[in-house]
Each structure stands twice: as structure tokens, then as C-alpha cells.
Amino acid sequence: MQDLTKDNKLVSNSTKAKPDWIRVKAPVSPQYHQTAALLKEHKLHTVCEEAACPNVGECWEKKHATMMILGDTCTRACSFCNIKTGKPGAVDPFEPFRVADAVQKLGLSHVVITSVDRDDLDDGGSQHFVDVILAIRKMSPDTTIEILTPDFLRKEGAIEKIVVVKPDVFNHNLETVPRLYPSVRPGARYYHSLRLLDTVKTIDPTMFTKSGIMLGLGEERHEVMQVMDDLRAAQVDFLTIGQYLQPTPKHHPVIDFVTPEQFDTYASIARSKGFLMVASSPLTRSSYHAGDDYKIMKERRLDQHKDSCHGDS
Numbered sequence: 001m002q003d004l005t006k007d008n009k010l011v012s013n014s015t016k017a018k019p020d021w022i023r024v025k026a027p028v029s030p031q032y033h034q035t036a037a038l039l040k041e042h043k044l045h046t047v048c049e050e051a052a053c054p055n056v057g058e059c060w061e062k063k064h065a066t067m068m069i070l071g072d073t074c075t076r077a078c079s080f081c082n083i084k085t086g087k088p089g090a091v092d093p094f095e096p097f098r099v100a101d102a103v104q105k106l107g108l109s110h111v112v113i114t115s116v117d118r119d120d121l122d123d124g125g126s127q128h129f130v131d132v133i134l135a136i137r138k139m140s141p142d143t144t145i146e147i148l149t150p151d152f153l154r155k156e157g158a159i160e161k162i163v164v165v166k167p168d169v170f171n172h173n174l175e176t177v178p179r180l181y182p183s184v185r186p187g188a189r190y191y192h193s194l195r196l197l198d199t200v201k202t203i204d205p206t207m208f209t210k211s212g213i214m215l216g217l218g219e220e221r222h223e224v225m226q227v228m229d230d231l232r233a234a235q236v237d238f239l240t241i242g243q244y245l246q247p248t249p250k251h252h253p254v255i256d257f258v259t260p261e262q263f264d265t266y267a268s269i270a271r272s273k274g275f276l277m278v279a280s281s282p283l284t285r286s287s288y289h290a291g292d293d294y295k296i297m298k299e300r301r302l303d304q305h306k307d308s309c310h311g312d313s
């Protein structure tokens with residue numbers, strides 16, 4: 001097995017044992033099984049399962065599942081990601097209805113919708129995102145909708161099309177620092193992803209934007225600072241930071257297990273840089289506690305608005 005040094009060279013290693021703070025309980029509750037059964041009945045994929053997320057027991061017990069649309073096969077091959085790579089099948093025109101029906105049956109007040117990359121489609125799957133948002137809104141008008149999109153690289157007009165239908169949160173993860181893109185996200189471009197987030201805010205300054213990175217892939221602290229500064233320059237509201245976990249021995253190795261204290265330090269720095277909301281802990285994932293965090297973020301913006309009104313009076 002191989003590992004990467006800080007200067008990004010491959011060296012042999014043995015699998016790193018997970019520290020205590022990463023251990024999670026096995027999913028066993030009846031509510032977990034109810035969520036699993038409903039998703040299966042609706043023939044829906046989730047990133048919770050496909051990405052082997054460690055929080056699945058906790059989230060599904062609360063019926064929080066992140067639905068993954070546009071199939072289960074991705075056209076990219078990122079070295080951190082457990083999702084199957086290959087030639088995807090045709091887009092299922094009935095999927096928006098099934099997603100909306102599942103959201104209603106689960107009684108979700110906030111839902112996160114993500115997708116695989118669909119470089120094979122002319123619009124990158126953006127119309128399908130729109131169809132899913134509209135279907136959920138029709139069946140569950142009070143449910144807030146967070147989308148976690150691919151980068152729509154070379155798909156002109158894709159972002160604009162989605163912003164127009166006003167998801168409540170537009171999330172796109174940078175995943176790692178720019179130096180590691182060639183080994184971690186080889187099909188993506190750091191500055192393109194950053195521009196995507198900036199474009200969303202330019203089109204609709206009221207839309208909440210969100211992005212996340214994983215730590216433990218070999219990044220340096222000063223590079224994490226650069227990512228924070230870049231995201232603030234793009235006016236991103238919400239930053240998530242979590243520990244990278246290697247899904248299988250074939251994936252990118254874990255270079256470091258970052259301690260909970262270091263995550264807290266990153267959170268304080270990020271807050272001081274002006275993010276409205278920061279979630280930073282070993283088990284943080286972009287959709288972890290997304291509904292609760294959305295409510296807090298909304299309240300904070302209202303408070304800021306009130307403060308600035310008082311300041312003007």
C-alpha cells in the first residue's frame with residue numbers, strides 16, 4: 001500500500017488505524033431501517049450509502065438522507081470518492097417525482113440534493129436539478145432545499161438555470177487545496193469551482209452559498225488559510241471542514257488524522273475571516289446537520305441585517 005508525503009510523493013505505508021474520535025455507532029435503530037426501506041421503495045440513491053458516510057446511522061435515524069440524483073455512476077474519477085465511475089445510463093424523467101414523494105413521506109423540513117458528475121450530458125444535468133427542485137416545492141412547499149452540485153465544467157448556462165429557481169442553499173465543495181487537485185480531483189479545476197460559487201452570489205446576492213473541504217489529504221495549514229480567503233473573496237456564507245477517510249485501500253491515503261482541537265482552531269480562524277456559519281469537526285460532512293445549521297445561518301443573517309439597520313438609524 002502507498003502513502004503520500006507532505007511534498008506529495010508516494011511512499012509505502014500500512015493502513016492508519018482510525019483514532020478514537022472517528023469511531024461511530026453501527027446503524028441499528030428501527031428508524032434507520034424505516035428510512036432505508038422508504039429510499040429503496042422509491043428506487044433512490046443516496047450519497048450517505050454510496051460515499052460510505054460514517055454518519056449514516058445518526059442521520060438516517062433522524063430521516064436525514066442526502067439524495068443523489070442522475071444515477072449512481074459518475075463520469076469523473078476523484079481519488080477520494082467511493083462513487084462508481086463509468087458510463088452513466090439515461091436520465092430518469094420520473095426521478096424528480098420519486099424524490100419529491102420521498103421528501104414528503106419522510107416529512108423533511110430541509111433536504112439536501114446532490115448528484116454524480118454528468119459530463120456526458122449537454123447541460124451537465126442542470127435541468128434535472130431544476131426539475132427536482134420544482135417537484136419538491138410543489139409537493140412540500142415548506143421544505144427548504146439545499147443543493148450540492150457538481151462543477152458544471154464547460155456547461156454554459158447551467159448555474160444560471162438553477163439559481164433562477166431559487167434553492168435555499170447552493171453548495172459546491174472545493175474538497176481540497178489547489179495544489180492537491182491533480183491527485184485528488186483530477187477532472188476538476190480549483191478556480192473554476194471558486195468561480196461557480198462567485199457566480200451564484202453575483203446572480204443572486206440573497207442566496208446562501210456553502211462549500212467544504214476535507215482535511216488529512218496532505219494539505220498544509222497555510223494552504224487551508226488560502227482556501228478560506230478565496231472562499232470569503234467569493235462571498236461564500238458557510239464553510240464545512242471534515243476529516244477525509246479512505247473508503248477503500250485503492251483510494252487516496254489518509255495522510256493525517258487532524259485532532260478535534262485542530263478542527264476547533266480552524267473553526268475559530270474561519271469565523272474570524274467572516275464566514276456567517278462554520279462547521280468544523282472530524283465527522284463534519286457538507287450535509288451533516290444541514291437543516292439545523294441552515295436555520296442558524298438564516299437567523300444570523302437576519303441579526304446582521306437588524307444590526308446594520310440600527311447602525312444606519
Ligand code: SF4
Nearest residue numbers: 048053056059287288
Ligand atoms: S452526513 Fe450527509 S452524507 Fe453522511 S449520512 Fe448524514 S446526510 Fe448522509
